[in-house]
Amino acid sequence: MSDCIFCKIVTGEIPCYKIYEDEKYLAFLDIYPWTEGHTLVIPKQHVEWVWDYPELGEYFEVVGKIARHYREISKDIVRSNIDGWQVQHAHIHLKIGKLSDLNPKQGDPDILKSTMEKYRL
Numbered sequence: 001m002s003d004c005i006f007c008k009i010v011t012g013e014i015p016c017y018k019i020y021e022d023e024k025y026l027a028f029l030d031i032y033p034w035t036e037g038h039t040l041v042i043p044k045q046h047v048e049w050v051w052d053y054p055e056l057g058e059y060f061e062v063v064g065k066i067a068r069h070y071r072e073i074s075k076d077i078v079r080s081n082i083d084g085w086q087v088q089h090a091h092i093h094l095k096i097g098k099l100s101d102l103n104p105k106q107g108d109p110d111i112l113k114s115t116m117e118k119y120r121l
């Protein structure tokens with residue numbers, strides 16, 4: 001989809017702080033993080049809603065792998081949610097820890113970079 005931000009992240013047209021990538025999925029840091037390591041896990045194929053994606057089980061396995069990896073590194077809980085208020089490309093949020101900044105500001109590039117290096121899979 002030519003006007004989709006996340007499709008542009010998939011093609012590399014828009015840069016991201018990449019956590020994980022394989023043939024079909026991509027995980028990257030949210031640039032307005034609610035928590036440390038706030039991550040979006042997406043299928044590379046453009047579908048609007050998570051429930052539109054044809055290989056949901058496989059998609060959730062990838063999300064689970066990343067969440068368990070975060071739990072191991074952070075020694076903290078990992079929460080998740082599915083919204084889709086802003087971006088119409090299926091994505092699942094992962095958030096480390098209990099506390100959320102409910103009014104997030106754009107993440108500091110140095111912090112995002114060091115978070116990426118800490119959690120990258």
Ligand code: 5GP
Binds near residue numbers: 083087
């Ligand atoms: P939702 O659609 O589930 O409400 O949230 C979409 C999320 O995407 C938001 O948390 C927002 O900060 C994030 N987001 C929007 N544009 C970009 C972008 O260009 N890069 C990254 N990394 N995250 C983005």
Ligand code: ZN
Binds near residue numbers: 001007008089
């Ligand atoms: Zn898209």
